[in-house]
Amino acid sequence: MSTAAVELRGISKRFDAVVANDGIDLVLARGTVHAVMGENGAGKSTLMSILFGLVRPDSGEIIVEGEARSFSSPLDAIAAGLGMVHQHFRLFDSMTVAENVVFGAEPTRGGRIDRAAAAARVLDLAERYGLDTDPQARVGDLSAGARQRVEILKALHRDARILILDEPTAVLTPSEVTSLFTVVRRAAEAGTTVVLVTHKIQEVLDVSSEVTVLRDGRVSGRFVTAETTSAELVRAMTGREVEIVANPGTGSLGDTVLEVEGVSVAEARVERVSNVSLSVRRGEIVGIAGVSGNGQHDLVAAILGTTAVSAGRIRLGGDDVTGAPVAARRAAGLAVIPEDRRGEGSAVTMSITENLSLGHHRQPPIGRPNGFGRGWMSLAGARRRASEQISSYDIRTSGEKQPVGSLSGGNAQKVVIARELSFEAPLLIAEQPTQGVDVGAIEAIHGRLLDYRASGRGILLVSHEISELLALADRVLVMFAGEIVAEFDRTQASAERIGAAMAGAAAAAGEEWTA
Amino acid sequence: MIARLTRHPAVVPIGAVVLAILIGAVIILLAGLNPIDAYAAVLQGSLDPRNLDYTFAVWGFICGMGLVAAIPLRMGEFNLGGNGQLVLGGITAYVVASQLGLPGIVAVPLALIAAMIVSGGFAAVSAPLATRFGIPIIISTLLLSPVAVAVASYLVRFPLAEKGSGNAQTPVLPEDAHIWSLGDLRYTSVGLLLIIAVMVIFYVVDSRSAVGFELRVTGANRRFGEYAGLKPGRLALGAMGSAGAVAGLVGAIIVLSSPYRFIDGALISPGYTFAGLAAALLAGGRPALVPVTAILFTILQVGGASMERTAEVPRQLSDVLQGVVIVILALRVVLDARRAGAGKDS
Numbered sequence: 114m115s116t117a118a119v120e121l122r123g124i125s126k127r128f129d130a131v132v133a134n135d136g137i138d139l140v141l142a143r144g145t146v147h148a149v150m151g152e153n154g155a156g157k158s159t160l161m162s163i164l165f166g167l168v169r170p171d172s173g174e175i176i177v178e179g180e181a182r183s184f185s186s187p188l189d190a191i192a193a194g195l196g197m198v199h200q201h202f203r204l205f206d207s208m209t210v211a212e213n214v215v216f217g218a219e220p221t222r223g224g225r226i227d228r229a230a231a232a233a234r235v236l237d238l239a240e241r242y243g244l245d246t247d248p249q250a251r252v253g254d255l256s257a258g259a260r261q262r263v264e265i266l267k268a269l270h271r272d273a274r275i276l277i278l279d280e281p282t283a284v285l286t287p288s289e290v291t292s293l294f295t296v297v298r299r300a301a302e303a304g305t306t307v308v309l310v311t312h313k314i315q316e317v318l319d320v321s322s323e324v325t326v327l328r329d330g331r332v333s334g335r336f337v338t339a340e341t342t343s344a345e346l347v348r349a350m351t352g353r354e355v356e357i358v359a360n361p362g363t364g365s366l367g368d369t370v371l372e373v374e375g376v377s378v379a380e381a382r383v384e385r386v387s388n389v390s391l392s393v394r395r396g397e398i399v400g401i402a403g404v405s406g407n408g409q410h411d412l413v414a415a416i417l418g419t420t421a422v423s424a425g426r427i428r429l430g431g432d433d434v435t436g437a438p439v440a441a442r443r444a445a446g447l448a449v450i451p452e453d454r455r456g457e458g459s460a461v462t463m464s465i466t467e468n469l470s471l472g473h474h475r476q477p478p479i480g481r482p483n484g485f486g487r488g489w490m491s492l493a494g495a496r497r498r499a500s501e502q503i504s505s506y507d508i509r510t511s512g513e514k515q516p517v518g519s520l521s522g523g524n525a526q527k528v529v530i531a532r533e534l535s536f537e538a539p540l541l542i543a544e545q546p547t548q549g550v551d552v553g554a555i556e557a558i559h560g561r562l563l564d565y566r567a568s569g570r571g572i573l574l575v576s577h578e579i580s581e582l583l584a585l586a587d588r589v590l591v592m593f594a595g596e597i598v599a600e601f602d603r604t605q606a607s608a609e610r611i612g613a614a615m616a617g618a619a620a621a622a623g624e625e626w627t628a
Numbered sequence: 629m630i631a632r633l634t635r636h637p638a639v640v641p642i643g644a645v646v647l648a649i650l651i652g653a654v655i656i657l658l659a660g661l662n663p664i665d666a667y668a669a670v671l672q673g674s675l676d677p678r679n680l681d682y683t684f685a686v687w688g689f690i691c692g693m694g695l696v697a698a699i700p701l702r703m704g705e706f707n708l709g710g711n712g713q714l715v716l717g718g719i720t721a722y723v724v725a726s727q728l729g730l731p732g733i734v735a736v737p738l739a740l741i742a743a744m745i746v747s748g749g750f751a752a753v754s755a756p757l758a759t760r761f762g763i764p765i766i767i768s769t770l771l772l773s774p775v776a777v778a779v780a781s782y783l784v785r786f787p788l789a790e791k792g793s794g795n796a797q798t799p800v801l802p803e804d805a806h807i808w809s810l811g812d813l814r815y816t817s818v819g820l821l822l823i824i825a826v827m828v829i830f831y832v833v834d835s836r837s838a839v840g841f842e843l844r845v846t847g848a849n850r851r852f853g854e855y856a857g858l859k860p861g862r863l864a865l866g867a868m869g870s871a872g873a874v875a876g877l878v879g880a881i882i883v884l885s886s887p888y889r890f891i892d893g894a895l896i897s898p899g900y901t902f903a904g905l906a907a908a909l910l911a912g913g914r915p916a917l918v919p920v921t922a923i924l925f926t927i928l929q930v931g932g933a934s935m936e937r938t939a940e941v942p943r944q945l946s947d948v949l950q951g952v953v954i955v956i957l958a959l960r961v962v963l964d965a966r967r968a969g970a971g972k973d974s
């Protein structure tokens with residue numbers, strides 16, 4: 114009997130014109146953590162979906178624990194001992210955490226779901242693996258990080274022996290990542306085999322024992338983690354060296370483009386944001402750090418106007434927009450890259466062109482703002498504009514008609530970024546702008562954000578990545594429990610200090626505290 | 629390959645039709661009759677050259693009522709109030725054409741326009757009900773429809789009733805106020821051309837205009853639309869207003885056509901609303917497909933009568949088949965919503 118938990122041999126899959134997987138071999142040794150890396154669209158998710166029975170390969174063999182398998186659905190894969198945490202959430206928003214976790218494998222009593230047992234099971238798992246969660250909370254109310262924990266609990270609940278994690282850390286904060294990796298290590302020690310898809314090299318170096326790198330649907334490198342370097346991995350992924358974009362430092366500051374004054378947001382009587390004040394000026398990137406669910410997203414929603422404030426005022430470029438509708442705020446000079454790409458930032462059934470056009474569809478070259486053609490769109494103009502953006506943002510696609518939902522995760526993110534940056538609004542709010550994008554693209558996006566600032570516009574950057582905040586922001590505010598608990602300027606900011614403040618240690622950051 | 633084929637968007641609609649036809653066959657068999665004869669009679673009855681005039685007229689009405697459902701469906705809303713909107717248009721057209729004593733060249737267009745305005749306004753009420761009071765459009769249209777039907781019924785029984793007739797109907801319209809006919813065709817009139825024109829307009833607006841784009845975005849992902857600054861309330865007002873206007877137009881055309889009067893129940897009983905809804909659902913609201921799917925329901929509708937005559941299968945079977953198609957398509961909507969969390973991204 115071999116020690117391989119899973120062996121994939123010669124897996125190929127083509128979607129119309131795109132060869133997503135081209136003869137991939139992958140061997141996962143039992144009880145190890147195996148990282149899979151590669152650029153956006155390299156074929157990682159496709160390969161994982163094939164292993165999990167979601168996608169049928171055109172050719173190739175899947176051997177699980179010594180037995181050749183052909184999964185016709187994820188149910189077969191689950192029965193064979195596999196579990197998968199998907200790149201995007203597959204949860205029922207209207208159900209509770211406990212219901213979601215046990216869904217499909219419910220503890221029953223007298224033929225009915227035993228809610229108490231389900232809740233107990235969730236608490237037990239959560240405690241054992243150190244995943245903080247409330248079994249009774251409605252999933253729709255949870256932050257991205259909390260949802261991610263629910264997904265992981267779901268796989269753990271079914272006692273998966275082979276756990277596939279497709280970019281589990283894209284929306285997690287550093288402390289959440291640390292606790293996730295504690296879970297992963299514990300699971301591996303207990304004999305579980307883990308496949309980890311990620312773009313973050315540090316994570317790979319920290320937690321995996323082997324690495325397979327994909328490029329354009331093929332294996333471009335196999336490494337033993339202990340014997341490799343991050344430069345070597347980057348070269349295998351991109352075929353080149355990636356230059357780290359240097360932040361040229363603060364330029365000259367201009368007028369204030371955003372002023373938030375004593376804003377509170379309450380939802381169902383719970384105060385999500387309490388008395389927050391901040392401002393962003395032209396030529397400035399203001400960062401907001403915080404563990405997800407501490408009010409950052411509610412603050413963004415309040416500025417955009419999709420959530421009402423319960424107190425305070427919001428001014429965009431001098432106009433008071435506190436009670437104004439979203440359209441008026443966008444017209445006053447606001448663009449937003451939202452955290453929830455699928456739920457809020459795109460229409461997955463619509464084409465790349467249509468997704469890129471929304472909001473630009475009444476302006477040239479798509480719309481005709483006045484005169485005879487007013488209210489009509491030029492489809493040719495929209496297409497031309499889309500193909501320009503596809504090449505300038507390096508969106509890997511079979512064409513501008515491809516629905517956004519069938520793009521790879523990182524490429525879908527680039528669509529959202531391209532659309533919002535091209536508004537050239539005086540204020541850009543960027544929430545997790547680089548979630549799910551590969552190393553090369555992160556640098557490209559960081560470069561664009563710095564150019565955006567250099568062109569005399571302001572950015573409010575909400576990120577879980579402390580490294581991203583340190584690389585880009587001129588000032589970093591830390592949110593905890595709905596309040597801004599600390600502020601650091603560029604020279605004072607460090608990963609340790611921000612991290613401590615994010616964990617709620619406002620007192621420890623006392624010297625930097627500014628109201 | 630097979631997996632790819634089964635995921636093609638046309639599979640469910642076509643499957644629904646095939647399944648409905650099979651279920652119909654089983655019902656006919658259970659009744660001890662011959663399904664092949666019955667279906668042959670349906671096709672013969674509807675496609676018989678001598679009947680084509682009538683078939684075309686019915687196709688036009690089903691297309692019209694298809695738009696009544698399809699326009700709001702574009703933004704994900706269900707308009708179940710087609711009957712009320714249709715009847716209100718019919719009675720308005722009758723009043724304008726008969727009571728104002730205008731010459732035909734003015735009376736006919738005026739009657740059509742008035743019907744569109746009244747029905748459009750009536751349907752548009754559902755939009756503020758949804759935005760201001762949170763009553764879903766699917767509910768308010770369903771509840772308001774019988775009110776309009778009852779008002780029309782009252783009018784035709786009392787103030788507008790034909791004296792000395794036992795039937796609940798108005799007197800015949802003056803010759804001058806009949807809708808213009810096409811040559812010597814009896815059923816198909818200029819009205820059909822108007823409905824075709826409206827379909828073309830819907831197609832062009834849907835695919836080329838900013839508003840059409842905004843409707844489709846809202847239908848695909850409402851939160852995405854709101855985030856981008858679209859106003860679902862205003863879009864709903866426009867969509868419901870136009871849907872109601874089309875229903876009013878259809879009602880007016882029916883009343884201004886033979887037998888040139890408003891007969892209580894005559895606009896509703898042929899089931900154009902239901903057939904149009906089924907056609908719209910089958911087409912997934914897509915403007916270019918509505919006239920195609922409407923053909924199917926036209927054949928069922930028109931052929932149903934001859935099926936009853938020659939194969940002795942009650943024409944209600946047509947309604948059953950339509951119902952089956954709607955249930956299957958509705959099931960798909962529900963299942964899709966359930967699976968919404970499980971789409972592909974990655």
Ligand SMILES: Nc1ncnc2c1ncn2[C@@H]1O[C@H](COP(=O)(O)OP(=O)(O)OP(=O)(O)O)[C@@H](O)[C@H]1O
Pocket residue numbers: 128129131132133151152153154155156157158159160200509510511519520521522523524549551972973974
């Ligand atoms: N259902 C589909 N239909 C058409 N093309 C698809 C489909 N699924 C994936 N693709 C294409 O296959 C390629 C590989 O996609 P995949 O999702 O495997 O990439 P990935 O490596 O996971 O990228 P990312 O890091 O961005 O998540 C992409 O070009 C994508 O557009």
Ligand SMILES: [Mg+2]
Pocket residue numbers: 157158159200279521522523973974
């Ligand atoms: Mg992926």
